[in-house]
Amino acid sequence: MSDIVDHSRRQFLSFAGKAGLTTLVAQAVGINLGVVDIVRAQTGKRGVEPFRFAIISDAHLYSMPDHKFDTQLADAVAQVNAMTPLPDFVLFGGDVAQNGTEDQLVKGKKILSELKMPLKIIPGEHDWYLDMGDAWRGLYGDETWSFNHKGVHFIGLNSILVRDFWTETGMTPLERMTVMEMLESPIPGPWGVHEKQLEWLANDVKDLAPDTPIVVFTHSPLWDYYPRWNFQTSDAPEIREILSKFENVMSYHGHVHQTLFNRIGNMSSVAALSTSWPWPYPPVELAFPETRMNRADPSIATDGMGTQVIDLSGSFEALVQYNPFEDSLTPFMRDGFKV
Amino acid sequence: MTNQKLKIERVLVVSAVAAVLAAGSSWARAPFTDEELAEQKAALVESVALGYDLWHGSRADMTTNGLACGNCHPDTAAANPQTFPKYMTMYGKVIPFREMVNWCIENPQVGTRLDVNGDDMTAMEAYAFYLHRGKEITPGLASEQTTPIVVEYGTGFARTPTGIGVDTKP
Ligand SMILES: [Fe+2]
Ligand SMILES: [Fe+2]
Numbered sequence: 059m060s061d062i063v064d065h066s067r068r069q070f071l072s073f074a075g076k077a078g079l080t081t082l083v084a085q086a087v088g089i090n091l092g093v094v095d096i097v098r099a100q101t102g103k104r105g106v107e108p109f110r111f112a113i114i115s116d117a118h119l120y121s122m123p124d125h126k127f128d129t130q131l132a133d134a135v136a137q138v139n140a141m142t143p144l145p146d147f148v149l150f151g152g153d154v155a156q157n158g159t160e161d162q163l164v165k166g167k168k169i170l171s172e173l174k175m176p177l178k179i180i181p182g183e184h185d186w187y188l189d190m191g192d193a194w195r196g197l198y199g200d201e202t203w204s205f206n207h208k209g210v211h212f213i214g215l216n217s218i219l220v221r222d223f224w225t226e227t228g229m230t231p232l233e234r235m236t237v238m239e240m241l242e243s244p245i246p247g248p249w250g251v252h253e254k255q256l257e258w259l260a261n262d263v264k265d266l267a268p269d270t271p272i273v274v275f276t277h278s279p280l281w282d283y284y285p286r287w288n289f290q291t292s293d294a295p296e297i298r299e300i301l302s303k304f305e306n307v308m309s310y311h312g313h314v315h316q317t318l319f320n321r322i323g324n325m326s327s328v329a330a331l332s333t334s335w336p337w338p339y340p341p342v343e344l345a346f347p348e349t350r351m352n353r354a355d356p357s358i359a360t361d362g363m364g365t366q367v368i369d370l371s372g373s374f375e376a377l378v379q380y381n382p383f384e385d386s387l388t389p390f391m392r393d394g395f396k397v
Numbered sequence: 398m399t400n401q402k403l404k405i406e407r408v409l410v411v412s413a414v415a416a417v418l419a420a421g422s423s424w425a426r427a428p429f430t431d432e433e434l435a436e437q438k439a440a441l442v443e444s445v446a447l448g449y450d451l452w453h454g455s456r457a458d459m460t461t462n463g464l465a466c467g468n469c470h471p472d473t474a475a476a477n478p479q480t481f482p483k484y485m486t487m488y489g490k491v492i493p494f495r496e497m498v499n500w501c502i503e504n505p506q507v508g509t510r511l512d513v514n515g516d517d518m519t520a521m522e523a524y525a526f527y528l529h530r531g532k533e534i535t536p537g538l539a540s541e542q543t544t545p546i547v548v549e550y551g552t553g554f555a556r557t558p559t560g561i562g563v564d565t566k567p
Contacts, residue, residue, distance in 0.1 A: 120463040156463065240453060241471040287471055335468055335505075338475035341546065353475070356505060357487040 106271055107208040110369040112138045114170075115151030115312035116332030118184060119162045126359070127156075127334045130383070131169045134333040134365045137381055139174050145367060146207065147175050151312025151330045152182025152218070152277035158235050160193040167197050178203065182277040182313060183218040183249070183288070187238040188231050191216075202255055204262050210271040210370060213262065215255055217276035217291045217311075220246040241287045241337070248285055249278065250292035260300050271374035272307040279329065280309045281322050284340035289314050298325055306374055308397060316362070317380050317391060319349040326397045328368075328378050336362030336386075348390045351382070362386045441523060444516075448524025451517055460506040466498075466521075469505070472546065478525040480538040491537075494522060 117131040138148055150170065155162035163185060170177055181201050185194045191201065201216040223245055224234040237245045251259075263272070274280070280297055283289035291297070301307045307325040315337040318329035336354040344350070354362030364382035371377075379394035380387060429437070452473070454465030470476045481494035487504075488496070498521050499510040511518040528546050 122462065125462060240467065242467075335464075337469070337471070340474065341544070355486075356469075356501065359505070 105209045106370055106372050106374050108370060108372050109146045109208050110141075110143065110367055111207075112141065112145040112148045112365055112367045113151055113310055113312075113330045114138065114148055114333060114365050115330035116153040116182065116315055116334055117166055117169075118153055118156040118332070118334035119166050119169075120156050121159060121161050128165065128169065130333045130360060130363060131166065132172070133360075133383060135169060135172045137365050137383075138367075139172070141367060145175055148173055148177050149214075149275050149310065150177060150179040151275070151310070152180050153184040153312060153332075153334075154179075154182070154194075155185050157239065158185055158188035158193075160189075163193050163197050178205070178212070178214060178275075180214045180275055180277055181216055181218060183238045186216075186218060188235040202258055208370075210273055210374065211263070211266060213259065213272065213274045215251045215259065215274065215276050215297075217251050217278045217280075218249045218288075219252045219255075220249045223247075246288075248290055248292040249288055250294070251276070251297065252293065256293060256296050256300065259297065263300065263304075266304070268303050269305050271370075272301060272304045274301065274307060274309050274325075276309070276311050278313045279311045279318075279320070279327055280325065281320055281327055283314070283318075283320070284342055287337075287340060289340065298323060301325065308376060310368070317349055317351040317387070318344075319346045319378075319395070319397070321345070326376075328366075328376075328397060330366055331362070331364045331380055331382060333363050333365070348388070349395070350388070351380070351386045351391060352388055354386065358384050360384055441527075444520045444523040445527045446524075447517070448520035448522070448527075451521055452524055456517065459502050459508040459511070462507050464506045466501060466506075473525045473528045474544075474546075476525050477529075477538070477544055478522065479529050479532045479534050479544070480536065483537045483539060494525070498522070 114131070114134045117127060117134075119125065119127050119131065138145060148170075154166035154170075170179075179198050181191060181194050181198075185191070195201065202214065204211060204213045206212070220238075223229075223237070229237070237243050263270075266272075274297070276291060278291045279289055280291050280294040282294070298307075302324060304324060309325050309327040310330065311327065312330045312332070314329045315332035315335065316329060316339060317331060318327075320327040331351075336351075338353075339350055351362060360383040362382065362384070364380060364384075364386070366378065366380050368379075369377040376397040377394050378397055380391060451459070452465065452470075453467040454460065454463075459465070466473075466476075476497075478494045481497060482491045484491050485497060485500070487500060492500075495513045495518055498518065499513065502508045503510050511521070529544055532544055532546065
């Protein structure tokens, strides 16, 4: 858990280097990997000043005092604060709260305020549906944002917007929240960023040159992983289309509570570990199955949880390192991987 | 003798035995009527539906920290009931699925264990096994993370919001 950041001299497994094998496997099982992009050139002068950022995600804080998830989020904060070098900033991937109550969101803000570096945050479904984001916005600000950092354009979107299922059925806010709390809830259907944010996104990137390094950050994955558990974003194809002019787009997301990598077209996708509990891998075939972590051992209370740190190079290549609280990674993942 | 022929002969023998049993089964009761079968299915569905609610936190004494089975096991994923009984390291011995359920209640959920012979435990088991119906019974198997169960829309059970878990299928 402590030797997570000093891997600079090791050889890293890279998906770019594995393109040949992956292509063959993909063809054998009929998966569309967008293989053209796997073999994409690794270099290119995009003017990135190398830096690192960390991701903490899915704290799912409950209201009772001294809950174990409070400690686990605090441990994640301590883990990030102990990284050398320190990340320039931290992204929080949503689901601060479990039930969307203000006390839970306040508790999360308090624990996250111990971070030594700035925090940018987007909402998860557990944060949102009690008051439709009122408390969250009051505490954390806008849920749609972008900023430039050392040559990289970062974009945050609220990807957990669903159609209104509560007005017609006369649900109370608490009932609405309850519906959204359940991963396999059949009521809300697939969520997404919706039209207004798509317009915002198109406008946000319209003047950026194609070689601008782009990082897009959402709660849910920008690809159809397992829609039944909303491991998806319904308008991800539109997002990918808007971002298709860029040479290299990196997507990072929360919600799935597990290690995971995928690539579609010019977009790579990396999932974040949670700090609360790990979710099983859904029964679907993956293009990069080697990015699964070990099956969590329930008798080890924090197995399968942790944080992640991403080092961006001058050519906008990412070294992704998961930092689990316990020994949760397979040998393939242990030293990180390049995106 | 070819394998094919051997197979055919075996089938014939089995069929003959079955025919004898059927003809001479005067000691057995008559087959269930459609009505009886429907009642039995309805009773199972009721138990599964109760299990679905319990799985998602409807019984308060099963948790003191708010966690329910569904937190870590959506759609009973990775519960793998068909692999029990099996050796579990936390017990150091072979245990049945019901004991695994109680372990999760007592440890991650810090709740009070269910009566292993009670209707609630039966319902938990009914829900988990129902979603895994048709899966091969493989006692001891511990290598697979998630059995690829096909879950229909919702759970297939009509539910109204309970404050815990819901299902809209009519
Ligand atoms: Fe989450
Ligand atoms: Fe989520």
